[in-house]
Amino acid sequence: MTSRICNKAVDESALRGTAAFLAEYASLLSGCGATCIRIEKNARRLADSFGVEFDISIMPTHVYVSVWLDNPAEAVVAFRKTPACGISFNLNAKLSCLSWEVSDNNLGLTAATERFERIRRTKQSGKWETLFLTGLANASFCRLFGGDVIAMLIVFISTLAGYRLKQIMLEDKRDIRLTFLCASFFSAALSAGGHIFNIGSTPEIALGTSVLYLIPGVPYINSVSDLIYRHYLCGFSRFLDAAVLTVCLSTGLCAGMLLLGLKWF
Amino acid sequence: MCNDILINIFEDGLFAAIAAIGFSSISNTPRRAYLTCGLIAAAGHAIRYVLTSPEFGEIHIIPASVLASFAVGVLAVLFAGRIKCPAEVCFFPALLPMIPGMYAYRTIEALLSCLYHTQEDVFGHYFYLLAYNCMTCSFIILGLVVGATVPVFLFKKLSFTATR
Numbered sequence: 001m002t003s004r005i006c007n008k009a010v011d012e013s014a015l016r017g018t019a020a021f022l023a024e025y026a027s028l029l030s031g032c033g034a035t036c037i038r039i040e041k042n043a044r045r046l047a048d049s050f051g052v053e054f055d056i057s058i059m060p061t062h063v064y065v066s067v068w069l070d071n072p073a074e075a076v077v078a079f080r081k082t083p084a085c086g087i088s089f090n091l092n093a094k095l096s097c098l099s100w101e102v103s104d105n106n107l108g109l110t111a112a113t114e115r116f117e118r119i120r121r122t123k124q125s126g127k128w129e130t131l132f133l134t135g136l137a138n139a140s141f142c143r144l145f146g147g148d149v150i151a152m153l154i155v156f157i158s159t160l161a162g163y164r165l166k167q168i169m170l171e172d173k174r175d176i177r178l179t180f181l182c183a184s185f186f187s188a189a190l191s192a193g194g195h196i197f198n199i200g201s202t203p204e205i206a207l208g209t210s211v212l213y214l215i216p217g218v219p220y221i222n223s224v225s226d227l228i229y230r231h232y233l234c235g236f237s238r239f240l241d242a243a244v245l246t247v248c249l250s251t252g253l254c255a256g257m258l259l260l261g262l263k264w265f
Numbered sequence: 266m267c268n269d270i271l272i273n274i275f276e277d278g279l280f281a282a283i284a285a286i287g288f289s290s291i292s293n294t295p296r297r298a299y300l301t302c303g304l305i306a307a308a309g310h311a312i313r314y315v316l317t318s319p320e321f322g323e324i325h326i327i328p329a330s331v332l333a334s335f336a337v338g339v340l341a342v343l344f345a346g347r348i349k350c351p352a353e354v355c356f357f358p359a360l361l362p363m364i365p366g367m368y369a370y371r372t373i374e375a376l377l378s379c380l381y382h383t384q385e386d387v388f389g390h391y392f393y394l395l396a397y398n399c400m401t402c403s404f405i406i407l408g409l410v411v412g413a414t415v416p417v418f419l420f421k422k423l424s425f426t427a428t429r
Contacts, residue, residue: 093350093354135287138287144280145367205367212366217357221360224414
């Protein structure tokens with residue numbers, strides 16, 4: 001009798017550990033911008049590998065995980081808040097690889113947790129590298145929309161300035177909406193120089209393109225993926241998040257244009 | 266003439282690739298994925314350029330975007346396994362250069378013009394511009410995203426074993 005109670009306690013403790021790990025894993029995957037279908041598939045792969053039955057509920061800001069052995073009535077539930085770690089495809093890819101690694105090599109919970117913690121500490125891409133590449137990318141964007149070389153140069157400079165402001169504000173833990181508004185205002189105000197001083201033949205393209213680096217493309221794409229997979233709540237939540245940021249960047253753009261008195265209406 | 270078209274297609278693809286690599290760095294994409302992202306973006310944008318150009322049928326930009334993004338989605342699913350990254354890592358940066366930024370800009374421009382002008386005929390003109398640009402922009406974005414996401418669901422097994 002005592003041994004059975006002892007075994008049950010061990011089982012429950014192991015289940016709690018497994019549930020906590022799966023909830024941590026799923027919430028980090030959600031935080032770094034993975035789609036709901038990927039979170040579900042990866043977490044289920046891990047649960048199958050650990051030999052537990054599993055269910056998951058992905059909410060816009062939290063993840064609930066429930067695991068059990070034989071009797072669903074004795075399920076252990078863990079829930080975690082989605083961390084605001086920012087979109088990171090690097091983390092997404094590493095966490096997906098981890099689920100396969102655990103599943104293919106039959107790694108235990110301890111080894112999986114160790115590797116997970118290592119992945120969690122992954123550093124983000126170099127900020128100067130990102131800054132330079134974003135500037136180049138937005139300048140190329142300008143060219144694709146028909147901008148001339150001068151417009152490309154204006155966009156490159158205004159993107160560098162705006163993106164650097166975004167980096168500084170996010171490092172200072174400022175509100176993301178305010179950050180988007182200020183960055184787009186800054187970029188728009190700088191690129192409006194083309195209009196004001198009549199530089200180049202396509203100043204309007206430079207102005208329109210200068211804020212496009214801020215468009216939250218990943219949440220928009222993920223929201224459609226979630227809608228296709230019938231995760232409507234997450235899909236709408238991601239869409240609204242992205243829409244709010246788009247409104248902020250549009251407001252910054254308009255404010256910049258109005259402040260500088262551009263006569264386009 | 267033929268050379269000009271080829272140069273235009275190449276130039277279009279090259280700038281799309283630079284844009285894709287730059288924007289993928291914002292989302293902390295692994296460096297090993299940069300080249301693949303760039304190539305897929307170049308292919309996608311070049312396909313749309315060819316489909317919309319007068320020399321090749323001049324298809325409307327919305328169906329052309331859907332076809333190009335579907336091609337991007339298929340390529341992303343096929344190449345994701347090679348770089349051991351999820352398919353969305355490859356197709357997201359490739360879609361960005363196809364986002365109709367100028368339509369979005371003109372929508373905001375028309376919206377502000379609507380608010381500024383009260384005279385009926387002038388207001389009606391800007392309202393037409395607002396509706397036209399907004400609808401075109403929305404449908405292009407929707408088509409892009411659906412077109413690129415569908416292959417992930419069509420080739421589910423391939424898509425979700427890419428990181429194995």
